[in-house]
Structures are given as structure tokens and as C-alpha cells.
Amino acid sequence: MTVFLFITGVVVLAYFSAPLWIWFIGLSGVLFYSNAALWWWIPFIGAGAVFLIREIRIRLVTQPLFSMLESKGLLPKISDTEKTALRAGDIWIEGELFSGKPDFQKIFENAYPKLTDEEKAFLDNEVNEVCAMTSDWEVFENRDLPKEVWEYIKEKRFFGMIIPKVYGGLGFSAYAHSCVIEKLASCSQVLAITVMVPNSLGPAELLLHYGSVTQKKHYLPRLAVGREIPCFALTEPEAGSDAASIQSEGVVFRDDHGEIKIRLNFEKRYITLSAIATVIGLAFVLKDPEGLLGKGKKEWGITCALVDAKNDGVDQSRRHDPLSVPFVNAPLLGKDVIISIDDVIGGREGLGKGWQMLMESLAVGRGISLPSTSTGGSKLATFVASTYAVVRYQFGLSIGKFEGVAEVIGRLGASTYMLDAAKTFTLGAIDKGVKPAVANAIMKYQSTEIFRKNIMDAMDIQGGAAISRGPRNLLAHAYFGAPVAITVEGANIMTRTLIMFGQGMIRCHPYIYPQIEALEEGDIEAFDDLLFSHIGHVVRNKARALVLGMTRGYAYPAVSRGKAKRYEQKLAWASARFAYLSDLTLGVVGASLKRRESVSGRFGDILAQMYLITAALKRFDVEGRPKSDEVFLEVAVEEAFGKIDLAFKGILENLLPGISGIPFRFLSWYTAMNPMGKTIKDTSLHRIAKELTENDSVRQRICTNIYMGERQTQLKEATHKMQSVKTALEKEKKGEMLSEEEAIELAAARVLQHEIITVDSFEHDVYMGRADKKV
Secondary structure, three states: OHHHHHHHHHHHHHHOOOOHHHHHHHHHHHHHHOOOOHHHHHHHHHHHHHHHOHHHHHHHHHHHHHHHHHHHOOOOOOOHHHHHHHHOOEOOHHHHHHHOOOOHHHHHOOOOOOOOHHHHHHHHHHHHHHHHHOOHHHHHHHOOOOHHHHHHHHHOOHHHOOOOHHHOOOOOOHHHHHHHHHHHHHHOHHHHHHHHHHHOOOHHHHHHHHOOHHHHHHHHHHHHOOOOOEEEEOOEOOEOOOHHHOOOEEEEEEOOOOOEEEEEEEEEEEEEOOOOOOEEEEEEEEEOOOOOOOOOOOEEEEEEEEEEOOOOOEEOOOOOOOOOOOOOEEEEEEEEEEEEHHHEOOHHHHOOOHHHHHHHHHHHHOOOHHHHHHHHHHHHHHHHHHHHHHHOEEOOEEHHHOHHHHHHHHHHHHHHHHHHHHHHHHHHHHHOOOOEHHHHHHHHHHHHHHHHHHHHHHHHHHOHHHHOOOOOOOOHHHHHHHHHHHHOOOOHHHHHHHHHHHHHHHHHOOOHHHHHHHHHHOOHHHHHHHHHHHHHHHHHHHHHHHHHHHOOOOOOOOOOOOHHHHHHHHHHHHHHHHHHHHHHHHHHHHHHHHHOHHHHHHHHHHHHHHHHHHHHHHHHHHOOOOHHHHHHHHHHHHHHHHHHHHHHHHHHHHOOOOHHHHHHHHHHHHHHHOOOOOOOOHHHHHHHHHHHHHOHHHHHHHOOOOOOOHHHHHHHHHHHHHHHOHHHHHHHHOOOOOOHHHHHHHHHHHHHHHHHHOOOOOOHHHHHHHHHHHO
């Protein structure tokens, strides 16, 4: 009984993060109650004096540990470029999930954005208009947008969505910006990318935050109305995801008139819009070998400048061909290009601050552009799959009735529901001025990977119709673009294995980064406070992981209601286990965690799935917890918990080799025996498929904000027609006589059905002529 009370007391004190002095009182009570001998009391009181009296603790415990950590380098070393990246952006709900004790009341109070009347009108009018003007098939055939589309997007200030009205832009919110890109992507990815780039990382974004007053007044009005076409040149042959290693250089010199200038030499690639850009945002390494800029610096570091494309030495003559997707993407070369100091973004104040500018801008951009195109593409894929499955018949039955097809439609619907929730939740934070760097990295990776899977699933349902290109095919070009998206703004492999957890662990953990700073600064008192707070944090999360694991999360008092309550409880359990295992892993492998990219990637998977679940719960609550959406939430969340289980098991199985890894493999066995997720029921997937194929209002809500062009409208009409003749089809199948009215209606339905299942084909000469045209 005494042992049981002791263990219970320890767990309770740890679970509620009791301070050291309460631990001391509690353990004193245990010793007193058990009539402990004097030889138990003496070391206990001595230990209490050491840990409770700060001066003694620092001298006997913290100082030796401090010295050992410094000498052996057991905490990760952080370079200056890494520090800049870590300091870029804000800690948002990622910090709560890292804490092991997330405050869901606080999390769910975050804003969920809405469009203004002006933004809605733009989506309903200008965006629909430009989509109607754009035939994606013709764009691919002609390798460019039509001239009238280029003129329209300039005239209607599509390039100026992020530019404030005072400079002639639209001044849209991040959410409206995202909704525009999303709808454009459901019409034509080339159109979406063309509009997206000037509104993401580029001259306008950098000028808004870092430009001088003169630069803003000159460039922003021109960029807003398309008088200037921008591009941003960052990527190089030797600097892809590792943007800090760029080799393009600018050398400061004094010209014949005695003015200080910069001579640029650069080789860039994968630069969108660069072949037609009139103003080039350029990242380069600034060097001042003669010290002309003063301050005794010869190496200034990465700098960003605006370069007039008409300058001598700029070469825009070539194009890339990214999987035949004909958006403007090209290499960009410059030899002895001369610019002035005033061309540097921010002027003299911007010298050497390019890396900071890039990291802070990317901290926001990753959460807008690619999640928007991926969500638009996923909604289109879900719409096409769910309507086509009603219209297409095989073996006398609509293919949507086959369980195998229904399973795929179910997963499509659930993943699109969750992706849209996460995109919107993230944009709500951005519109409130938050720069959630880790959440945005999660969104970049997860959105592009989800879209890649969704477009493949939708194509699987359409079969041969999905791979036969032509004006009728809505999916093939989106499929071509899926691999392109995973390479942009940091390759997905790098984002998963280095950024989501690697930077997240240091940035979002409540104690690690401050401890590293205290070590670097030699501040032993600050390190002492942080160290013992960190120890308390680990003990608390171990207790929470134990209690919530034993109770399967039921011990957590959730703030959500209804079906969402259970998911919040399991999410709290996942957070506690994640936080504890993160610290345990860092303690076991130390600074080498930085090189354990596979382990880091699995931690990133867990963090990402927790984030997606949180967003889905937020959406479900905001939208009034509709009964029809419960099954979408269930499938999306349970699949995410299944991925969390798999990642935990992978970490524990691979953390340490041989005999030393036995305790972790035992924990892996325990994790497998006590999973967070559960097997998704076939009936749940079939229910989603039924909702998407038979319920217009549900399909419209899940696939909201896609462009309804001629082909999309035909699909919707054909779906209605085929549903309206179900009785006639059943009678015909049974050999029963149809009424004249039924026969007429069935014939009309079959005409529309035939149009939907018809695949484009071309006369041989026309087909070969298309090939000649593209050469």
C-alpha cells in the first residue's frame, strides 16, 4: 500500500508540474509516514539543500554540467544562418503542440478567416471571368496564356493582390489571396502559377516589408497594374534547397564618374516569369574588397536588389520545360551587370540583410501559395471523381457503387476536407499578423503531398479517360503539375527531414533554444533556471504520457463537444508522448539528432498530423458541427492518428541499434499494443462516397470555390440526369417495359452520359501537326 501511494503521489506531482519545494514536502511526508530511519533522512535533507538552495545548486550541479556540455558539445551548434532562419517567423500553436500540454481553449480561439464583400465580388466576377477566358487545353497547346488573358490579369490588378490600395493594389487579405489562387488552380495551373508568383516571394513582398519609401512609391504602383512584371532569382545550380550557399556575387567598385556601384555576375535557374520579367529581384553575395562601403567589412553576405531586365549583361533568352507545364520558368544569367546602391532593397540599410529578408518572407509564403494551389487541385480531383463515378457505368452499375471505388472517393473526400481546414486555419493566423514558420513548412509539405496522392486517386477512378489528353480531360494537366509543386520553396524531402522538426524542435520547444543561447553567452544563472525548468518539463510530460496512455486519453478534460471531444483527448495524449519522446531522443543522441534525418522526419510527421487534426477540429466547430461532416472528420482524423502511431513505432524501432535499443523496442511494442488510431471502417468510407455522389450540398461544401466551367457543369448535369433515371435503368435491367416519358428521359440521360465518358481523339495529321507546332 505504501509503495502504491508513493508511486501515485509521484505521478500526481509530476502530472501537475509541482515545483521542487512541493516535491520535497511530499517526499518528507512519505518518509515520515513510513517511519524512515535516520540514515534515510540525512541524505534526503542534504539533497534537498543542494537542489532547493540556488547558490549551492549552481556550484555543485549546474556549473559542472555546464562545463561538460560546453566541452563535449552535447547540445546542437547553431550557425548564424541557422539562427536567422530560426528567428524568422513566430511561434504559434506549434509551440502548444510541442509543450506536451496544449491549451486547446486558447488554440481554438484563434481566428477563422472570412472574405469581405469586395473580396467575394472579385472571386465571383473577375476570377470567374478570367477562368472563362482561359482554355487550359489551348494554353498547353500554344505554350502560353492567351494575349487577352495577360492583358486582363494586368488590368484587373491580379498581380497586385498583396499590394495595399494606397499603392494601387487590391489590398486583399491573405485568405482572399489564397481563395483567388485556389479557384484559378481548379481552372488552369498555368494561370494560377502566373498570378501566384508576383504575389508570393518576390519584389512586391520584399519591397512592402524592407523597401525604402522611394522604392515603394516607384515600383509598387507599377507592379500592381502589371506595368512591371516581376520575378525573384534565388535558386542556382549549386544552391537549391540550401539557399544560403548561393554563389552569385556583387562586387562593389567605383565607376569612371567616382560613383559607388555594384558589378553583378550570376547564374540562376528555375526562376518563374524570368524570361518575361521587366524587374528582377536578385539574391547575391555582396563583396567590398576595397572597403568602399566603410565599416571595415569586405564580406557583407547575402543581399537582395532590384535589377532592370534591360540592363546590359542580363540574359533572358532561354526557357525551362518543367514536365511540359507551360508556365514561364527559365534560367537567368547575368555577366558584368551594373547596378547602384539605391537598387539594393532598402538601399544602404538593406546591405547584407538578404538572408533575413528571405527567411522572414518564406516563413509566410510557404503557408499561402502552394497550399492554395494544392487545395484547389484536390477539390477539383474530388469533384471530378465523385461526379464521374455516378455517370460511368460498368457491368450495368454506376462505378460509384463498387466498394473499391467508394473507398477511394471516401479517402479523397476526407483528405480534401482536412487540407482545406488546415489551409484556412493557417491563413487566419497570417491575416492576424502571425508568421507561423513551422506551421507554414508543415503546410507546404503536407498540402503538396496530399494533392499528389489525391490527383492519382482521382485519375485511377477515371481510368483511361484520365490519361488521354484533350479538351475534355480535367485532370491530366493537374497531374503534370503535382511533381513541380513538391520542388518549390524547399524540396519536400528537406522540408520533412530538416525543417518541420529539426527547426521546430529548437524553435518551438520552450527551453532548448534559450538553453543554447545561455550556453553560448556563458550565462550560468539563466542556464540553471532553464535547466531545472526543462527537467520539470520532461518529468511532467512523462507523467502525462503515462496517465493519458493508460486511460487512452480519457483522463484529459477536453473543451470540444460531441464527436470532436474524443479526438481532442487523443490529441492531448499524442502531444504528451511526442513532447516526452522528443526530449528523450535529444537526451539519448544529443547533437547528432541533427544528422538523424530519418528520425527527425518521423517526428516531423507526428507534428504535422497533430497540426492537421487540430485544424480539422477547428473547422468542424466553426461550421457548426454538421452531422454530414462527422464522417469526414472521423476518417481524416483516424487516418492521421494511424500515421502518428506508425511514426512513433518507427522512431522507437530505429533510435538505437543492438542491445542498447532494447528499452526503445519495448516501448515500440507497447505503442503497437496501445495505438491512438483505429482501423477506418469500410462503412465510413462508403458513407463519404454516398454523400459526395448523391448530395449536392455536401459535395459543393467539400469542393467549394472551384471554377465551374463547361466540362465541370456537364459533369454536374450528367450526375443529376443519371440519378433521375435510376428507376428507369433498374426497370430496363429487369426487362420491364418503360413508359414513353421514362424512355425519353433515359435517352437524354444517355446522350449526356456518352459525352462525359467520351475521350478526346485526333486525326493522325492533326496529332502530328500538334507535335510539329511545339518543336
